[in-house]
Amino acid sequence: MKSVNKKIVLLGNEGVGKTSLVKRYVNSIFSDEYLTTIGIKISKKTVQIGEIEVNLMLWDIAGDMMNKTLYNNYLQGAHGIFLIADAIRPETYESIIIEKENHLSIDFKNTFTYVIINKSDLISEPQADYLKAFKYDYLTSAKSGDNVEFAFQKMAEEILKASTS
Amino acid sequence: MNPLKTIENLKLDIKKLEIENEKLRHENSHLTEKSEQLKALNIKKTIEAQDAQLIKYNKELEQFTYVATHDLKSPLANIQGYLDLLEIDLIDPNPEILDSLKWLKYSVSEARQVIHELTNALKARNSKEELLKVINLEELVESILSGMRSRILKSNVIFICDFTEINEFHYYPVALRSILQNIISNAIQYSSETDFPEVKITTFQQNDEVKITIVDNGVGIDLDTNESKVFGLFKRVNNDDNGSGIGMYIVNKLLENYGGKLELKSELGKGSEFTVIIPYK
Numbered sequence: 001m002k003s004v005n006k007k008i009v010l011l012g013n014e015g016v017g018k019t020s021l022v023k024r025y026v027n028s029i030f031s032d033e034y035l036t037t038i039g040i041k042i043s044k045k046t047v048q049i050g051e052i053e054v055n056l057m058l059w060d061i062a063g064d065m066m067n068k069t070l071y072n073n074y075l076q077g078a079h080g081i082f083l084i085a086d087a088i089r090p091e092t093y094e095s096i097i098i099e100k101e102n103h104l105s106i107d108f109k110n111t112f113t114y115v116i117i118n119k120s121d122l123i124s125e126p127q128a129d130y131l132k133a134f135k136y137d138y139l140t141s142a143k144s145g146d147n148v149e150f151a152f153q154k155m156a157e158e159i160l161k162a163s164t165s
Numbered sequence: 166m167n168p169l170k171t172i173e174n175l176k177l178d179i180k181k182l183e184i185e186n187e188k189l190r191h192e193n194s195h196l197t198e199k200s201e202q203l204k205a206l207n208i209k210k211t212i213e214a215q216d217a218q219l220i221k222y223n224k225e226l227e228q229f230t231y232v233a234t235h236d237l238k239s240p241l242a243n244i245q246g247y248l249d250l251l252e253i254d255l256i257d258p259n260p261e262i263l264d265s266l267k268w269l270k271y272s273v274s275e276a277r278q279v280i281h282e283l284t285n286a287l288k289a290r291n292s293k294e295e296l297l298k299v300i301n302l303e304e305l306v307e308s309i310l311s312g313m314r315s316r317i318l319k320s321n322v323i324f325i326c327d328f329t330e331i332n333e334f335h336y337y338p339v340a341l342r343s344i345l346q347n348i349i350s351n352a353i354q355y356s357s358e359t360d361f362p363e364v365k366i367t368t369f370q371q372n373d374e375v376k377i378t379i380v381d382n383g384v385g386i387d388l389d390t391n392e393s394k395v396f397g398l399f400k401r402v403n404n405d406d407n408g409s410g411i412g413m414y415i416v417n418k419l420l421e422n423y424g425g426k427l428e429l430k431s432e433l434g435k436g437s438e439f440t441v442i443i444p445y446k
Contacts, residue, residue: 035271038310038317039324041303057329065323070361074325 003053006159007077008152011099012084013092014063017118020142021084022060025152030143037062040074047153049160056156066099072107079159080112082151085136087119088127093134112158116140116151230287234280241280245273268314275312279342286339293423296337297446302328302377305338306366309346313353320353322362322381331370335446340423345377347412348439352381357436375445382436388429416441 010018019037023029026045041060046053059078065071075081083100085093096115104113114137121141123131131139138151248270255262286296306326310317317324349364356362360382369376420427425443 035307035311036314038307038314039322039326042325042327042329044329068323073361 001053002051003055004160004163005055005057006079006156006163007057007059008080008082008155008159009059009061009075009078010082010084011061011066011096012063012082013066013086013089013095016063016084016086016089016092017142018060018063018082018084021082021116021118021140021148022058024142024145024148026058028145030145032143036064040065045152047156049157052160054156054160056152066095075108075111078108078111079163080114080155081108082114082116082155084116084118085134087117087123087131087139090130093117093136112155112162114138114151114155118142120144120146227287230283234284234287237280238277241273241277245270245277248273268311272312275308278308279339282339282342286337293337296339297335298338299333300336300338300341302332302334302368305342306345306349309342309349312346313350316350316353320356320362322353322356322364325363325365327365327367331368331375334375334443336375336443337423340419341443344416344419344441345379347416348379348441351412352379352383352437352439355383355385355437356381357383370445373445375443377441377443378438379441380436380438385433385435385437386429386431387433388431 010022012018014036015034019041020030022041022043023031026043037060039062043058043060045056045058047056048054059074061071061074065074081104083096083104085096100113100115104111115135116138117131117134117136118140119142120139121143138147138154140147140151142148248266252266252270255266258266303326306328310324349366352364356364363382365378365380367378367380369378417427420441420443423443425441428440428442429437431437
């Protein structure tokens with residue numbers, strides 16, 4: 001069976017749930033204990049798409065690293081980027097949109113980039129209203145697992161489709 | 166004088182001498198044997214005395230560790246209590262204060278955990294097997310890095326952890342924590358000041374061994390002149406005044422004691438690569 005490696009980077013401010021999303025997707029676990037990620041953590045999840053075994057290398061990049069000038073180095077070679085925001089902190093959405101428009105759409109314009117709004121389990125009625133103004137690709141909850149598998153699977157399929165076509 | 170008689174006499178004398186010589190040789194061998202026995206006895210006595218001294222030192226050290234770990238528990242519990250009170254009493258704190266408070270609480274809880282592990286290690290000192298546990302390396306390294314968070318932030322070192330090849334294996338948690346903590350601490354201390362400081366921690370599994378590699382792009386070591394100093398007690402390399410010269414000695418001793426070895430590649434000005442090799446269980 002053919003096996004390929006694909007790099008997916010997770011970006012977003014501190015506390016939006018990047019590590020929790022990875023843990024939910026890779027280990028099917030969730031913990032309420034929050035510990036800020038230090039540096040970069042690489043995890044792996046193997047998925048089967050058609051006849052191909054895809055090793056997704058998930059680069060969970062600490063929120064504070066987006067401010068470092070050299071963080072571009074770690075995005076090199078990425079096949080996909082997830083920009084993650086916290087559903088109950090609108091400023092985290094604004095921050096990833098700035099990142100997308102001012103940086104990623106220029107330096108990484110050929111890389112699949114999707115916006116995730118995480119922590120859907122915490123959304124209240126008024127928040128549901130302001131979310132309507134946001135443009136996002138997936139609404140997920142690392143806590144309940146809602147849409148997590150689906151978002152990663154879709155990303156893997158898109159990447160594979162582009163590389164084989 | 167009859168020449169034949171003289172020859173006979175001489176022969177007799179030679180015979181007598183040979184007998185005397187044989188006797189002496191026998192006595193000499195007997196004496197040598199006795200001397201060897203005495204030497205062995207002396208050595209045995211010395212070893213026994215040293216043994217007794219070591220047992221005494223060991224007991225004192227054990228007692229000291231018990232007292233130290235026990236006496237540290239109470240002030241740490243106190244600090245934890247005051248931090249909880251402080252958190253309750255804070256009125257409208259800014260996020261930075263709340264973040265510092267969170268890390269303070271985390272560090273205290275980690276210190277309590279280390280003391281708990283040390284106490285367990287002491288209790289099980291006669292049976293190493295009891296200390297053998299499944300290690301989740303990601304969690305262990307996360308805990309070590311979090312404990313050093315302020316140093317990491319100050320030094321600007323970027324840590325990249327890749328345990329995708331192997332993350333769980335059996336080893337001794339207290340020992341591995343100390344081994345990795347010392348190597349990581351060194352990597353931060355000797356990180357590059359001018360370049361983009363980076364430390365990569367990766368794992369590999371090869372046959373019946375787990376390899377944990379810690380690679381930095383720091384100041385490096387001139388191994389041609391310093392190799393013997395790297396693992397020596399109170400020895401410091403690169404004319405460094407900051408280190409205590411204990412860390413790497415501890416690492417080596419722990420690996421010797423718990424099974425494993427350390428490999429080092431380094432180049433002055435380019436960085437170092439430490440590989441901890443432990444049996445895969």
